[in-house]
Amino acid sequence: MAVAIILLLVAIASVAFHLFSPWWWTPLASNWSYIDHTITLTFWITGAVFVAVVVFMAYCVLRFHHKEGRRAAYNPENKRLEWWLSVGTAIGVAAMLAPGLVVWHQFVTVPADATDVEVMGQQWQWSYRLPGKDGRLGTSDARLVSPDNPMGLNPDDPNGKDDIVVQNDDLHLPVGKPVKVLLRSIDVLHDFYVPEFRAKMDMIPGSVTYYWFTPTRTGTFEVLCAELCGAAHAQMRSKVIVEEDKEYHAWLEKQRTFAELSSPRSVAKVIYKTGSE
Amino acid sequence: MVDVPFDTVAGIPPAEVGEVDLYHPKSWWTRYVFSQDAKVIAIQYSITAMSIGMVALVLSWLMRLQLGFPGTFSFIDPNQYLQFITMHGMIMVIYLLTALFLGGFGNYLIPLMVGARDMVFPYVNMLSYWVYLLAVVVLVSTFFVPGGPPGAGWTLYPPQAILSGTPGQDWGIILMLASLILFIIGFTMGGLNYVVTVLQARTRGMTLMRLPLTVWGIFTATVMALLAFPALLVASVMLLLDRLLGTSFFMPTLVEMGQLTKYGGGSPILFQHLFWFFGHPEVYIVALPAFGIISDLISVHARKNIFGYRMMVWAIVAIGALSFVVWAHHMYVSGMHPYFGFFFATTTLIIAIPTAIKVYTWVLTLWRGDIHLTIPMLFALAFIVTFVNGGLTGLFLGNVVVDVPLSDTMFVVAHFHMVMGIAPIMAVFGGIYHWYPKITGRMLNEVLGRFHFWVSFLGAYAIFFPMHYLGLLGMPRRYHDIGETAFVPASAHDLNAFMSVAALIVGFAQLVFLFNLVWSLFKGKEAGGNPWGAASLEWQTPETPPGHGNWGKELPIVYRWAYDYSVPGAAGDFVPQNEPPAGLLAQGAGP
Ligand code: HEM
Ligand SMILES: [Cu+2]
Ligand SMILES: [Cu+2]
Numbered sequence: 001m002a003v004a005i006i007l008l009l010v011a012i013a014s015v016a017f018h019l020f021s022p023w024w025w026t027p028l029a030s031n032w033s034y035i036d037h038t039i040t041l042t043f044w045i046t047g048a049v050f051v052a053v054v055v056f057m058a059y060c061v062l063r064f065h066h067k068e069g070r071r072a073a074y075n076p077e078n079k080r081l082e083w084w085l086s087v088g089t090a091i092g093v094a095a096m097l098a099p100g101l102v103v104w105h106q107f108v109t110v111p112a113d114a115t116d117v118e119v120m121g122q123q124w125q126w127s128y129r130l131p132g133k134d135g136r137l138g139t140s141d142a143r144l145v146s147p148d149n150p151m152g153l154n155p156d157d158p159n160g161k162d163d164i165v166v167q168n169d170d171l172h173l174p175v176g177k178p179v180k181v182l183l184r185s186i187d188v189l190h191d192f193y194v195p196e197f198r199a200k201m202d203m204i205p206g207s208v209t210y211y212w213f214t215p216t217r218t219g220t221f222e223v224l225c226a227e228l229c230g231a232a233h234a235q236m237r238s239k240v241i242v243e244e245d246k247e248y249h250a251w252l253e254k255q256r257t258f259a260e261l262s263s264p265r266s267v268a269k270v271i272y273k274t275g276s277e
Numbered sequence: 278m279v280d281v282p283f284d285t286v287a288g289i290p291p292a293e294v295g296e297v298d299l300y301h302p303k304s305w306w307t308r309y310v311f312s313q314d315a316k317v318i319a320i321q322y323s324i325t326a327m328s329i330g331m332v333a334l335v336l337s338w339l340m341r342l343q344l345g346f347p348g349t350f351s352f353i354d355p356n357q358y359l360q361f362i363t364m365h366g367m368i369m370v371i372y373l374l375t376a377l378f379l380g381g382f383g384n385y386l387i388p389l390m391v392g393a394r395d396m397v398f399p400y401v402n403m404l405s406y407w408v409y410l411l412a413v414v415v416l417v418s419t420f421f422v423p424g425g426p427p428g429a430g431w432t433l434y435p436p437q438a439i440l441s442g443t444p445g446q447d448w449g450i451i452l453m454l455a456s457l458i459l460f461i462i463g464f465t466m467g468g469l470n471y472v473v474t475v476l477q478a479r480t481r482g483m484t485l486m487r488l489p490l491t492v493w494g495i496f497t498a499t500v501m502a503l504l505a506f507p508a509l510l511v512a513s514v515m516l517l518l519d520r521l522l523g524t525s526f527f528m529p530t531l532v533e534m535g536q537l538t539k540y541g542g543g544s545p546i547l548f549q550h551l552f553w554f555f556g557h558p559e560v561y562i563v564a565l566p567a568f569g570i571i572s573d574l575i576s577v578h579a580r581k582n583i584f585g586y587r588m589m590v591w592a593i594v595a596i597g598a599l600s601f602v603v604w605a606h607h608m609y610v611s612g613m614h615p616y617f618g619f620f621f622a623t624t625t626l627i628i629a630i631p632t633a634i635k636v637y638t639w640v641l642t643l644w645r646g647d648i649h650l651t652i653p654m655l656f657a658l659a660f661i662v663t664f665v666n667g668g669l670t671g672l673f674l675g676n677v678v679v680d681v682p683l684s685d686t687m688f689v690v691a692h693f694h695m696v697m698g699i700a701p702i703m704a705v706f707g708g709i710y711h712w713y714p715k716i717t718g719r720m721l722n723e724v725l726g727r728f729h730f731w732v733s734f735l736g737a738y739a740i741f742f743p744m745h746y747l748g749l750l751g752m753p754r755r756y757h758d759i760g761e762t763a764f765v766p767a768s769a770h771d772l773n774a775f776m777s778v779a780a781l782i783v784g785f786a787q788l789v790f791l792f793n794l795v796w797s798l799f800k801g802k803e804a805g806g807n808p809w810g811a812a813s814l815e816w817q818t819p820e821t822p823p824g825h826g827n828w829g830k831e832l833p834i835v836y837r838w839a840y841d842y843s844v845p846g847a848a849g850d851f852v853p854q855n856e857p858p859a860g861l862l863a864q865g866a867g868p
Pocket of ligand 2: 190191225226227230234236
């Protein structure tokens with residue numbers, strides 16, 4: 001009796017916690033509402049299964065609890081029941097997988113009009129690079145990293161001269177424009193993660209990874225590192241500021257290009273920071 | 278099943294092992310220390326695994342103290358926190374659960390359940406334990422070397438694991454890799470034994486389809502481990518070479534603290550593929566033995582045959598096979614080619630089907646049973662609750678696009694603790710309460726046992742169920758302190774403190790359990806040979822605890838499956854596997 005009640009309470013408390021607890025995802029700030037919908041759908045299906053199984057167990061414990069003279073039934077198999085349960089499960093699984101794959105397809109298909117934005121991770125800070133007037137980012141190489149060129153940009157690449165370099169500062173993005181985030185690292189794995197955007201992807205030294213999204217509301221969002229990268233992993237923070245076009249362009253005007261930064265006079269102004277913040 | 282092929286049984290000549298084939302102990306040393314008796318080896322494995330498990334448990338308290346009350350404990354700094362999670366995770370998964378299920382339960386139960394006198398290679402079996410012990414000693418030594426244990430996370434991802442921004446990159450990581458290599462060598466020796474024993478040393482009449490599901494679970498898990506551990510072995514050797522000799526298997530051109538290193542041309546993702554080719558099957562290496570044990574506990578304590586035995590066996594084998602083609606679901610956001618996501622999400626969700634079937638057969642076994650709420654049965658119920666909960670959140674993380682926001686958050690930590698931490702531990706406890714009487718001849722104390730059960734089950738659920746929601750909120754894992762973060766409300770810190778208090782209480786209950794294990798050894802109620810009225814062979818031994826050679830003069834002969842409970846028309850509510858059918862004795866065809 002007590003055991004059955006406690007099992008029931010576990011099911012009820014879990015559902016109640018889900019419905020009434022204050023901890024839930026952050027308000028969405030990107031186009032990935034589909035991801036949220038898929039999670040909601042998955043919660044419904046799995047929640048129903050969880051409650052069904054636990055309640056059924058509680059019922060069995062209550063109803064078939066040992067009493068003097070009770071004898072268990074003898075039924076080794078029931079082909080039909082087993083068959084039905086398998087098919088039912090397969091349908092439930094397909095109901096979650098199918099929308100999931102459709103949304104994944106969108107996630108990995110970058111729209112043609114997305115602007116490139118480069119995010120570089122290093123122990124333990126973020127740097128950003130935006131293409132200049134030519135709309136293209138220059139090449140880079142970890143071998144070129146030096147105090148004067150902390151992002152390891154290729155000085156001989158004409159595409160890179162006008163790239164806008166943002167170091168030790170926040171990234172700004174215009175609202176409503178799709179961006180393709182190109183992710184790079186010069187030392188270990190990192191992961192550029194903004195909870196409100198829902199997207200994340202590891203950055204790997206030696207390769208460039210990416211994802212895309214469209215910021216859908218203005219505001220300031222915290223950047224965290226989601227892949228263990230050593231001692232100061234938890235302190236590797238930055239911010240993304242999503243703003244209207246006008247403000248964004250005003251900010252852009254004030255940024256400096258790679259060429260400006262690497263001309264001898266301005267080198268002194270660049271403070272290169274190593275180590276943790 | 279009652280489809281017993283009587284004639285073939287009678288036709289097989291008795292497979293009797295002569296006395297010379299058993300390595301009887303000659304002294305105290307060979308009886309208790311360098312013993313070749315699988316049962317002694319099992320106990321050695323279990324005691325070692327539980328001892329090192331205690332270290333992992335204490336580490337979890339320290340981590341929870343830090344998470345619940347950040348800044349309060351000045352002796353835990355960020356580096357140490359990372360070292361704690363690494364050691365805690367590695368110990369729990371490999372040195373505790375894998376060793377306990379296969380080395381502990383496997384050694385004790387396989388020979389007894391299949392009706393063998395011992396493992397087929399007793400000497401190698403003994404070596405297996407000693408190499409395992411050495412692996413544990415090397416692992417523990419990392420706490421005492423300069424720089425301390427590795428802090429790269431239990432996944433040991435390069436480049437980070439062997440670079441100077443990570444604690445323990447000096448000695449710690451080298452010893453950790455050495456310890457893993459030793460563990461794998463030791464395990465392989467034991468694993469070959471378990472597999473060959475199940476295939477070759479079954480007693481007369483013990484067909485594969487009459488094996489108890491515990492044996493099926495341990496057997497399949499062992500086969501998987503023999504196929505999966507080599508991937509970890511090569512990954513460990515390669516990482517060791519990268520660290521010691523400066524090779525670049527996993528190391529691309531990179532900068533270490535502002536300095537260009539000599540590394541170049543390697544692939545960090547390659548390590549992840551190797552690691553998870555081992556790591557995913559590893560989840561089932563601890564889950565399948567638990568599945569088997571739970572099936573048997575439910576059947577015995579509900580006095581009912583396991584529902585859909587054949588389906589159960591096929592589900593175990595199907596899960597075992599499928600789990601080798603899902604590994605990259607741990608790498609959805611690793612930067613591998615995004616199209617892999619389609620394939621791995623599909624295979625991962627397909628595994629949910631045989632897994633769900635197992636759950637159905639457990640609950641359908643309860644249905645119309647005669648449920649004795651003994652402590653093993655309670656743990657079995659708790660196993661189902663936690664396993665179903667953790668399995669269902671696996672459907673979130675397996676469904677590639679849903680994984681994107683959740684991966685590397687506390688949601689993942691909550692998920693895997695539920696499904697491969699708490700649930701298997703519930704099976705371990707249930708198994709210990711169930712078989713302790715056979716191993717020692719005494720029952721574990723009932724009152725302490727019930728206390729241990731309720732605190733562990735409800736407490737663990739209270740730690741890990743709410744944790745999912747912190748992950749959903751966006752709290753990343755492996756953070757020693759989330760600090761001031763705009764999207765994290767103050768209430769989340771209270772929840773963290775609550776989970777930490779629950780963790781300490783759960784930890785305390787484990788001490789009660791350890792006390793019970795020792796106390797009952799001397800003061801427990803006498804159990805007799807078969808206190809639960811179980812039908813499988815290990816309960817039919819002539820002596821309790823079974824002597825060396827298990828069966829006295831003659832090996833048992835098996836006439837039926839292990840689940841003849843409440844058979845209509847039978848006198849008692851169970852028929853032992855080695856009880857000849859009534860008709861057979863009358864015909865004089867018996868042994
Ligand atoms: C009541 C018992 C336990 C508590 C309180 C506990 C607590 C924790 C905590 C606080 C973390 C670190 C989370 C983070 O910051 O990322 C962790 C990680 C982990 N735990 Fe446990 N744990 C327990 C039992 C177990 C068990 C039984 C297993 C066996 C599978 C296990 C396996 C792991 C693993 C694999 C990690 C990941 C380590 C990493 O991130 O590298 N834990 N645990
Ligand atoms: Cu990081
Ligand atoms: Cu997996």
